[in-house]
Amino acid sequence: MNEQELRQLLTVSVEDVLPSQPAAAGWERARRTRRTRRAVGVVALAVLLVGGGTVAALRPPADPTPAPPVGPTVTPTVDPSHAGPVQKPPAELTFPPDPLARLGDPASVPLSERPVQRALALFQPLDEEGREDGPVRVLGNDGVVRSLDVVTLAPTRDASGNEAAALKPGVLSPDGRSAAFAQTKELIMVDLTTAAVRRIPLDGYLELVVWAHDRVLVGGDDRTYAVDRVTGAASTIDVSTWELIAPDPAAGREAPLIDMYGEGTGLKLRSRTAREGEIRSEQLIDRSALPSPYQVNEFYGRGWLHGERLARAAWITSSEIDGAEGAAVLDARTGAVLHLLDLGRDRSKGCCVVLGWDNKGAVLLRLEPAAALARWHPETGEITGIVRDLRGVIALAG
Numbered sequence: 001m002n003e004q005e006l007r008q009l010l011t012v013s014v015e016d017v018l019p020s021q022p023a024a025a026g027w028e029r030a031r032r033t034r035r036t037r038r039a040v041g042v043v044a045l046a047v048l049l050v051g052g053g054t055v056a057a058l059r060p061p062a063d064p065t066p067a068p069p070v071g072p073t074v075t076p077t078v079d080p081s082h083a084g085p086v087q088k089p090p091a092e093l094t095f096p097p098d099p100l101a102r103l104g105d106p107a108s109v110p111l112s113e114r115p116v117q118r119a120l121a122l123f124q125p126l127d128e129e130g131r132e133d134g135p136v137r138v139l140g141n142d143g144v145v146r147s148l149d150v151v152t153l154a155p156t157r158d159a160s161g162n163e164a165a166a167l168k169p170g171v172l173s174p175d176g177r178s179a180a181f182a183q184t185k186e187l188i189m190v191d192l193t194t195a196a197v198r199r200i201p202l203d204g205y206l207e208l209v210v211w212a213h214d215r216v217l218v219g220g221d222d223r224t225y226a227v228d229r230v231t232g233a234a235s236t237i238d239v240s241t242w243e244l245i246a247p248d249p250a251a252g253r254e255a256p257l258i259d260m261y262g263e264g265t266g267l268k269l270r271s272r273t274a275r276e277g278e279i280r281s282e283q284l285i286d287r288s289a290l291p292s293p294y295q296v297n298e299f300y301g302r303g304w305l306h307g308e309r310l311a312r313a314a315w316i317t318s319s320e321i322d323g324a325e326g327a328a329v330l331d332a333r334t335g336a337v338l339h340l341l342d343l344g345r346d347r348s349k350g351c352c353v354v355l356g357w358d359n360k361g362a363v364l365l366r367l368e369p370a371a372a373l374a375r376w377h378p379e380t381g382e383i384t385g386i387v388r389d390l391r392g393v394i395a396l397a398g
Contacts, residue, residue: 083381093385107147116140118176124167124393156207169302174249176397182206208241213253239277245303263298269335286336301353339378
């Protein structure tokens with residue numbers, strides 16, 4: 001075992017100590033554990049997988065460059081050059097009124113009695129040890145919080161027995177009308193507008209879900225299924241749901257699938273065919289626009305496409321430390337890092353997963369401990385809070 005392998009193994013062992021925000025950190029601890037297990041051939045430490053909430057945002061592209069947009073162009077209200085490539089959050093966040101702030105409210109009615117027209121978000125409360133603490137909450141566009149009473153969800157698990165809350169990034173459809181939950185040997189789909197439940201039998205330990213236009217991609221360590229969201233017909237597809245970037249629904253069903261993998265100077269962006277998942281091209285992540293000593297070391301959590309831009313949480317090298325928390329916005333065509341949010345060193349590991357985009361081109365992300373949910377405008381550098389203290393997993397819709 002060389003020095004690098006020993007360092008990776010020790011990192012996994014240290015991270016097995018429960019972080020202050022298990023909902024945000026669990027997803028990446030589990031992924032790093034699996035990678036280290038493969039690399040050094042040891043038995044992984046059992047960890048609690050708790051994903052930080054997620055969604056594909058149904059948005060037109062906000063990039064004002066002359067490249068052909070996928071949908072209608074959003075004209076920025078400020079000069080895009082206002083903020084530099086590296087930005088930092090303010091010392092104190094403001095919390096303007098926001099419909100998503102109701103996520104912290106208790107459920108007042110079961111979903112079966114009052115289905116939604118459209119859900120804005122799902123929320124799974126967690127206790128201090130990262131276990132489910134009550135039913136999933138469904139926040140409708142009418143501001144009413146419902147309890148998901150039509151199905152009992154079991155934790156997902158992998159072949160080694162690591163468990164995770166069933167609500168994870170990607171479970172809520174971009175239109176907010178459906179939810180899909182990976183379960184061992186099945187996919188559960190809930191129509192939130194009628195409270196109807198469908199169960200689609202599949203094989204294997206299934207953990208993650210990504211909505212990809214007319215299909216739901218569901219997978220685990222060793223396989224991924226593409227499930228037709230109307231008929232329920234399923235076939236395997238050669239992609240990993242751990243590294244797949246959530247597609248922009250506005251791009252259309254034939255838009256390529258994008259995934260990211262690697263670390264350090266080997267970070268790569270890969271394009272695949274939409275239907276079969278065959279590799280079309282791959283390129284190294286371009287970090288040349290970042291001032292020294294800033295670098296992106298590794299990405300974690302779900303990434304999200306918004307037109308020609310891609311947002312994902314990352315561990316970075318900053319002016320203070322190698323291994324700081326951060327988030328990045330990239331050009332999905334070239335792999336160039338356009339904006340980097342430096343979140344510093346005084347945060348728990350994996351604190352700040354990206355959860356999607358809003359309709360003004362802002363990135364939605366966790367920003368623990370300052371906010372359970374925040375909004376970052378990468379073009380201007382403005383960051384505001386949405387929800388303060390909220391222990392649990394959040395999944396957002398467009």
